[in-house]
Amino acid sequence: MQRWIIHVDMDAFFAAVEQRDDPSLRGRPVIVGGVGRRGVVSTASYEARRFGVHSAMPMSEARRLCPQGVFIPGNHGKYERVAAAIRAILAAFSPLVEPLSLDEAFLDVTGMEWLYDDPKDIAAAIKQRISDELSLTASAGVAPNKFLAKLASDWGKPDGLVVVRPGEVAAFLRAMPISRLWGAGEKTTAQLKGIGINTIGQLAGADDALLHRHFGQAADDMRRLARGEDDRPVVPEHEPKSLGNEITFAEDLRTRDEIGTCLLALSQKVSRRLRQSGYAGRTVTVKIRFGSFRTITRSRTLGEPTLLGDTIYETARAIMAGVELTEGVRLLGVTLSNLQVYGGQTSLFAVDEDKKLKISVAVDRLKDKFGEGAVTRGRLLIPKKE
DNA sequence: TCTGGGGTCCTAGGACCC
């Protein structure tokens, strides 16, 4: 049976939500992102893109390019609520919906001809409902596989609807810039251009030995994508592999004391998210980015999985003790991996660990009820230098 | 006023075991 995949991608999602909710922002260049020092652009409205502003650009540069822009820190909680509403709409069209991020998803609509004559009609109906119910525009791509559907949704942005039928694949890909190849970022794109491959069509016809020399095993995957072949299924649920938090400081941290305080806060944040999501982890990784942007990770694997802030913090602290501090610290991160579902059974933990867990859960309840600031470590109340 | 924060996947070396 012919597979049909739809990729739905919201247009300038964060900025569009802000413009929807504040009419004074409509028609103006809106830039959502980190507004402090060292922030980057998360989403630029189409008005702002005309000034050359784009995602991942340092905010300082965005301000230079577009001084008349409206700069907004954004409201992640709100975007998550809108995203949930979008997913609810998508779920009405297929049981096979795979969210890629807050604002993107794949749907497998294979075999729905009995409901719709053409898969294009499904995509149109999705766009219509998103517009009617949420006052936002989405772009959609309809194609025989994920890779082509994603390229197709991008091709029509904003408010686009592009269908790539089986017979049109080669023509669709022929002149497509090589940078659009899934998995080809800055480095790979530069490497490909270095051997004279500038379009996906050129990659499809490139010399096999040449490709293998440069990309080894990955050459075969690249080639398949370039020919429009992609049999990856749409998978609705993924088990998480890791869960972490990191923070970039406005000013580099210089003392072990400040670093320790930050590791404690990060450990507690991660611990709380683990408990909320029902996972425990066995490997603690500390990430450190120095003032020079040199970045290292150091990890330690425990004998038993944990989701306790204290255990995560003690491990992070021990890891940090082994790191030489020759320059200021720009970023700290704490991540847990080697995750497994924590079903609540105490057999997973030693007895005193279980006691601590009960206290943590009680603290969680207080925070749920009275807000995140209701209960905190004395140490975290020391005002931080901003 | 260079370079966020959430992730995934891959590679490669070393330890360790049989």
Add this chain to the structure above:
DNA sequence: TCTGGGGTCCTAGGACCC
């Protein structure tokens, strides 16, 4: 008394995605 070999786990780094 010149160094096999496969499997698994751990660690570190890096490319990539949104």
